[in-house]
Amino acid sequence: MDVNDMGTDLTKVLVTQEEIQAKIEEIAAEIDREYEGKDLLLVGVLKGAVMVMADLARALHSPVKMDWMAVSSYGSGTQSSGVVRILKDLDTDIAGKHVLVVEDIIDSGLTLSWLLSNLSSRGPASLRVATLLRKPEAAKVDIDVQHVGFDIPNEFVVGYGLDYAERYRNLPFIGTLAEHVYA
Numbered sequence: 001m002d003v004n005d006m007g008t009d010l011t012k013v014l015v016t017q018e019e020i021q022a023k024i025e026e027i028a029a030e031i032d033r034e035y036e037g038k039d040l041l042l043v044g045v046l047k048g049a050v051m052v053m054a055d056l057a058r059a060l061h062s063p064v065k066m067d068w069m070a071v072s073s074y075g076s077g078t079q080s081s082g083v084v085r086i087l088k089d090l091d092t093d094i095a096g097k098h099v100l101v102v103e104d105i106i107d108s109g110l111t112l113s114w115l116l117s118n119l120s121s122r123g124p125a126s127l128r129v130a131t132l133l134r135k136p137e138a139a140k141v142d143i144d145v146q147h148v149g150f151d152i153p154n155e156f157v158v159g160y161g162l163d164y165a166e167r168y169r170n171l172p173f174i175g176t177l178a179e180h181v182y183a
């Protein structure tokens with residue numbers, strides 16, 4: 001799919017497929033260095049992080065394990081409800097493990113902040129975060145994030161895993177959604 005298949009739903013491409021892939025290679029190299037000789041568990045946050053997780057895991061040279069959590073705070077709108085629900089928990093016990101949470105986007109930060117306190121109560125050996133996107137102007141909580149792909153403006157974006165009402169996740173790039181789509 002490309003931007004021409006999208007009609008007028010998108011106003012622009014914010015991050016191209018090539019820029020995403022190059023950034024993921026960079027982050028993977030950082031992670032390889034950081035966890036050298038350690039067992040690492042990647043925790044992907046469904047559903048948005050599927051694309052980042054799939055590409056990041058394949059760009060790593062170190063062997064890793066992968067697990068998934070599904071949480072939802074957005075429902076079908078463009079604003080976080082602030083109420084996070086676990087839809088699917090991890091299959092594995094993370095006590096004593098090195099855990100890296102993989103996210104597509106940190107927007108208000110409410111989802112991740114909730115998730116990090118939930119996961120840290122399970123006693124991991126370490127708990128860090130990699131995210132492809134972050135919206136600094138939208139932050140409602142301060143979170144220490146070790147790997148950030150791109151800081152982006154405070155606009156609703158879709159593509160590469162990110163949805164609006166479950167659509168656009170399969171775009172290979174990040175685009176800005178036209179206001180008429182959700183107005």
Ligand SMILES: O=P(O)(O)OC[C@H]1O[C@H](OP(=O)(O)OP(=O)(O)O)[C@H](O)[C@@H]1O
Nearest residue numbers: 046047048072073074107108109110111
């Ligand atoms: O920083 P926040 O304001 O909390 O927003 C970020 C979260 O929102 C999105 O998930 P969503 O709840 O839409 O679920 P999805 O991944 O299934 O689309 C996104 O994937 C992050 O997990």
Ligand code: HPA
Nearest residue numbers: 107155156157158162163
């Ligand atoms: O900008 C966004 N787009 C799609 N999903 C999201 N979840 C949080 N922020 C966003």
Ligand SMILES: [Mg+2]
Nearest residue numbers: 048074162163
């Ligand atoms: Mg969503």
